[in-house]
Amino acid sequence: MAISPAAVAPGDVLLEVDNLRTYFDTVSGTVRSVDGVSYQVRAGRTLGVVGESGCGKSVTALSILRLIPTPPGRYAGGQIRYRGTDLLGLTEKQMRQIRGNRISMIFQEPMTSLNPVLTVGRQIAETVMLHQKLGRREAYRRAEEMLRLVQIAEPERRVHEYPYQLSGGMRQRVMIALALACNPEVLIADEPTTALDVTIQAQIVDLLRSLQRDLGMGIVLITHDLGVVAECCDRVAVMYAGRKVEEAPVTELFDRPLHPYTRALMASMPSMNTSTQRLAEIPGMVPAPSELGKGCSFAPRCAYATERCRAEAPELMEHGSDHVVACHEAARVAAQPAPQAAASATPGAALTGVQA
Incomplete structure (x- = not known):
């Protein structure tokens, strides 16, 4: 079964985060992890979200998918609109039809995000059966196809293997296959090259770019690596301490950083031009x-x-x-x-x- 491109025109706004505020109530007081963040995700485009650990990048992404535990977390304000519908106003049942289906996510750590007691094929197949209502045999056929799509060799064999039998790079490819199994329109990639060596990082980056060209999805690329941003992104939003402090097209940001x-x-x-400098x-x-x-x-x-x-x-x-x-x-x-x-x-x- 072929994976069909998202039915949108390149550049169409798919997702809008508007003045989002995600707070956590603790014994020490209220923690404003995300404090008024706004950005748009467009079809066929990649938005890079960069900043240091703890700046709110991942909390914003988890908020989009309504994965913040409440309590202690709460959505204190703003909207998250997918194709004009505010996700914060949906019931959990309605949200489950979007999460992992229309909006999907590659989580930060593939070594722990995959279930160690289920084969990778079963994990992909269960997602497909849940959202696409396919039978078991057809779902496993889709799982095999997805492994082939992310360039895993011998997918008919790998589909029956467990995560521990795969290398770090292959596990990351499985995470990508899992995220793309239902042909999402928006893909959130949270540090997709974490814990991978530089050669595998480049392969994963190239794979994401290739899949975006083929499928036309919008991507939110969360990273601390400005090299990856320069290579992959169309726009960049810079976050610090829960707020967006700068946003611009990628070339403009690198040519004229204002914050x-x-x-x-x-x-x-690090730069090839600064090897002798501290x-x-x-x-x-x-x-x-x-x-x-x-x-x-x-x-x-x-x-x-x-x-x-x-x-x-x-x-x-x-x-x-x-x-x-x-x-x-x-x-x-x-x-x-x-x-x-x-x-x-x-x-x-x-x-x-x-x-x-």
Whole structure:
């Protein structure tokens, strides 16, 4: 059975995250893990979401699929619209028809995301039987086809194997096959190259790009690797401490980063041109979500910070065509040349100067 492309035109808006706020109520107070994040996902396009660990990238993705445990989590505001329907207003039964079917996700750790006591074929087949209402034999045929689609050799044999029998790269390909089994229109890939060596990373990146061209889906690529972003994405949203601080087309962002945090990420990225230079580091630590003050959350680590930054949180403002940034000093930042490493970004160039 052939996998048919999504029935949308390239560039159509499939998913809109609008001023999303996801909070967690703890004994120490309210943690604002996602605090007013907005972005769009378009058919045939890839949106990169980048930032350090703990910035809210994955919580935003889990919120889209309504996978946040409530309590302690809660959706404190905003909307998540899929083809115009607010997912936060759906019942759980209605959400199950979308989750894993129309919107799917590749989870961050394939070594633990797959069920170790079920064959990979059964895990894919069960997803297909749930959403596509196929019989067992047809579902296993689809599972075999999906393994072939993600370029796993001998899929007729691999479909009967368990996760422990597969390499890390093959397990990641199985995760991709599982996510694509029902032909989703939106694919959320949460750190899809984590724990893989650089050669396998490049193969997974190439595979995602190839599948997107063939199937026409929109992709949200969550990563901390700006090299992968430069290779794969059409647009980039940069997150810090639960907020989106900058968004622009990928070429524009690398040519003209306007937020000091974006510049710091680029400066800390290894480059072929900086092999004899010490990598720049971002001083300090990401603030805990429960300890955010009233000013800019990046101000304590920022070389451009002023008293206004420490007292007043900046709002997202347009700076040129299709480029938004939340920074009081964006004009001063724009006057500086882009970090040299940004021009030579390549897949696998990890942000080694970032505190995780």
